[in-house]
């Protein structure tokens with residue numbers, strides 16, 4: 241990435257000595273220009289720097305269509321924050337659980353633009369969209385940087401055939417002697433017709449689109465790994481009444497849900513002489529350590545007129561991918577009646593991302 245962006249920077253500055261390769265880039269080039277991330281303090285594209293415009297509601301921008309729209313509504317629903325939209329043509333909606341929030345359905349790039357112009361306070365988009373349309377603006381602040389959907393990468397691709405047949409890395413591409421100031425390497429986005437461009441820079445997820453167009457990715461050609469993020473306007477969080485509280489609630493719900501999504505809750509019965517002795521056996525197994533350790537409770541029954549515990553019930557959280565291994569380990573230490581249930585939320589005392597946000601805001 242750095243090799244590519246420095247080549248681009250050099251190519252964009254005519255007076256510098258000839259770089260190792262020359263690039264002309266279309267639409268997505270902003271991602272490079274902004275990587276140096278200078279701060280802006282003047283009015284640009286409707287963005288203002290002074291005080292925010294007063295209004296009562298907190299505005300939350302969600303993608304109106306495309307790749308991210310459905311998954312975003314699903315995430316909110318899974319966090320008990322269903323969006324109530326009376327009809328699908330409506331661009332403003334409510335989240336009944338968050339009384340002061342107004343949802344604005346927008347195109348992803350417009351969510352970023354409206355965060356900067358002060359029309360929105362919070363939004364969900366892909367990291368690629370923030371990088372491209374946010375232009376490194378310091379007002380944009382990441383609240384949650386990994387919502388675990390919308391996974392894709394912004395990647396450079398070239399044809400599999402012809403002069404590129406044996407080119408497999410950015411370095412090899414850069415060193416092709418044919419690129420000159422008069423005929424630089426031409427990078428386009430959205431164009432796969434190779435009379436127009438030598439290479440393309442586009443989002444790739446499964447790789448199907450590239451394959452269908454006889455294109456290949458190259459080593460070192462990934463510019464950005466992207467997924468959905470929750471982003472906010474710093475000014476809104478600091479100045480708008482209620483914005484920080486709403487953000488805290490949304491973040492807590494997202495974190496609790498996303499943390500739970502890859503875990504199962506496992507319960508089992510185990511014969512033992514004491515809770516400690518049972519815990520000792522459970523903790524001897526690597527897949528059963530749980531979040532903080534096992535919960536061990538006596539299963540009480542009456543024997544010879546006295547209440548006693550021969551069995552103990554244990555509860556642990558295990559990663560979904562370690563499910564079967566956990567069951568085997570439980571059996572190996574005498575577990576029986578193993579029950580597995582999905583987990584919906586894991587609320588910790590405080591989320592690390594909340595502390596990070598407060599510190600980024602200087603609070």
Ligand SMILES: Nc1ncnc2c1ncn2[C@@H]1O[C@H](COP(=O)(O)OP(=O)(O)OP(=O)(O)O)[C@@H](O)[C@H]1O
Nearest residue numbers: 305306307308348366367368369390391392443445
């Ligand atoms: N193939 C993909 N798989 C997963 N996520 C993707 C994929 N392509 C894009 N995305 C993510 O979804 C976001 C929205 O993409 P989408 O194609 O829906 O809209 P767009 O390209 O921004 O708008 P439009 O296509 O209307 O110009 C992208 O910014 C990216 O974060």
Ligand SMILES: O=P(O)(O)OC[C@H]1O[C@H](OP(=O)(O)OP(=O)(O)O)[C@H](O)[C@@H]1O
Nearest residue numbers: 306307442443444445446447448449450
């Ligand atoms: O690697 P793949 O899984 O094939 O996905 C990559 C494709 O997905 C995106 O386009 P999208 O389908 O969103 O269409 P668009 O051009 O209308 O945005 C992206 O621009 C690629 O064309």
Ligand SMILES: [Mg+2]
Nearest residue numbers: 306307308443
């Ligand atoms: Mg698209």
